[in-house]
Amino acid sequence: MGLQPYDYGLRPHDDFHVIRRFYLNHKHLEILNRLFTPMIGSKAIGLYHYLNQFVEFKQDMVLTHYIIMSELKINLLEFRKEMDLLEGIGLVKSYVNHNQQHSSFVYQLIQPPSSQQFFNDPMLSVYLYSEVSKQRYFQLKAHFEDYVSIDLDQYQDVTRTFTDVFKVPNKSMTVDTQQIESEEAYGGMDLSHVHFDFETLYDLLQNHFISTKIINHEAKTLITQIATLYGLTPEAMKRIILKSITSAQTLSFEELRKHARTYYLIEHEQQLPKLNAQETNYHNNENSGENIQPSDASNNWLKQLDETSPIDMLASWSESEPTTQQKYMIEELIEREQLPFGVINILLQFVMLKEDMKLPKSYIFEIASNWKKKGIKTAEQAYHYAKKVNQPKDTHSNQVTKGKYKPKQLVSREMTPKWLEERDNKASNSQTSDNNVNADEDETLKRDREALLKRLNSKREEE
Known part of the structure; x- marks a missing residue:
């Protein structure tokens, strides 16, 4: 998500420095241009290249954000959005130091991964595949593969050691060495704030007599990546792990990735996940560092419903895989009524709570049609409307807890x-x-007729 407004107050006159603890070579440039550009765009990668020029500047030189704004022809809001992409993908780290007069920033460029790291990373490889065609993906992968691949297992290592070649001095030597900073290699996307329920996963595996020892530190890292990438629950991950255990009772990482990908493709009509940036709450106010209070848990829950597929919500919320008929019904509902995901998610939860966890199609379509006519477009509007039309007589039995409500009987009035x-x-x-x-x-006609008859009679009498 990048830095929040209360973490920094970025203004044009704030100074910055750029550091880089590695040598940027042509291989790094190829990785950035060929592999990262399709995922985060040319503007973000261009900003990475642009910041690289400031590495050579002396620390006592003052560089302000006016320079970035003037030379790139962008405002600070656009700058922060591109920096968010670079930070989120793991290519830049940002640091800030505040004082009363201004803020000072340090932007650290991170060494891009090697091609082997990139294509072995389950998240990077899948996101790239989603952005380019299948043919283009394999073209890129072939470009970075070694032209000659030799299996060294068939050879014997006969390399001479240091002591085989050089004489070792008999006297000990004391050398005054200056500490040299080590290169900081690419560490992948930061998932430290991602929580996956491993305790539930362990319990599910033990029910199948699978030892939790197969999930070591490296396996936990991979499982967290895959769960984040595909939005998997512990129940879904258990089924994938069971398919990925070898005959030697070890966990095959390659099989784990393959089965997770297959599982997601089946659930999402052969469409892999895409790298979509979240909407930021930055304000384009370059002279102010006002704090913006973060939204509360309820708003986060409703926002999540607006961004979650109804099929994924149903699988997670009911803790069971939706049936084929339910999936077809949801797809038909989306296509027919064109309602946003958040409205459909609230609608499904509302009906399930009211109909004893059942999903009667005709009833769902009737409510969906009604909500569409009323112009309900967000999960929040749907949530408040569902509560309004289903007010119980006993208010104590309809408390809202953790974003869930317990409606009683829907009061329907035909108006x-x-x-x-x-x-x-x-x-x-x-x-x-x-x-x-x-x-x-x-x-009027009657009076006119009577008057006419009266005049005719009077004329006859005169004659």
């Missing part, structure tokens, strides 16, 4: 639409008016 009432009223008034006009016309 005549306002436009229909107005139409009927107009028709009734028109009919009444017509009747009155007709009555007036009849009375």
Whole structure:
């Protein structure tokens, strides 16, 4: 997510320094340009190259963000958005030091991964595959493969050691050495804030008599990556792990990645996940460092519902895999009513809680049609409307806890639409008016006829 506004108040006159603890060679440039550009865009990679020039500047030289704004023709909001992409993908680290007058920033460029690291990383390789065609992906992979691949297992290592070649001095020597900073290699995407319920996974595996010792530190890292990439629950991960255990009762990482990918493709119509950046809450206010309070847990829950596929929500919320008929029903509902994910997620939860965890199709479509007519477009609107139309008599039995509600019986009232009432009223008034006009016309004709007959009779009498 990058730095939050209360972590820094970035202003144009704030100074910055750029550090790089590795030598940027042509292989790194190829990795950045060929592999990272399709994922985070040319603007972010261009910013990485642009910042690299400031590594050579002396520390006592003052560099402000005015330089970045002026030379790149961007504002600070655009700068931070591109920096977020670089930080999120693991290519840049940002540090800040505040004082009363201004803030000072340090941007550290991280060494790009090797091609082997990149294509062996389950997240990077899948996100790249999602952004380019299949043919292009294998073209890129072939470009970085060694032209000659030799299996060294068939050879004997006969390399001479240091003592085989050089004489070792008899006297001990004391050498005053200066500490040299080591290169900081690419560490992948930072998933330190991602929580995966390993305790539940261990319990599920023990039910199948699988020892938890197969999940070592390296396996936990890979499982966290895969669970984050594909949005897997402990139950889904258990099934994938069971398929990935070898005959020697070890966990095959390659099989784990393959089965996780297959599982996701089946659930998402052969579409791999894409690298989508979140919407930031940065304000384009370059002269102010006002703090913005983070949203509360309820808003985060509703926002998550707006961004989660109804099929994924249903699998996670009900803790069971949706049936094929339920998936077809949800797809038909999305296609027919064109409602946002958040509204459909609230609708499904509402119906399941009311109908004893069942999903009657006709009832769901009836409610969906009604909500669409009322213009409900977000999970928050759907949530409050569902509570409004289902107010229980006993308010104590309808408490909201952890974003879930327990509705009782839906109060349904069939009301005549306002436009229909107005139409009927107009028709009734028109009919009444017509009747009155007709009555007036009849009375006038009667009087005119009587007057005409009277004049005719008087003329006859005169003759």
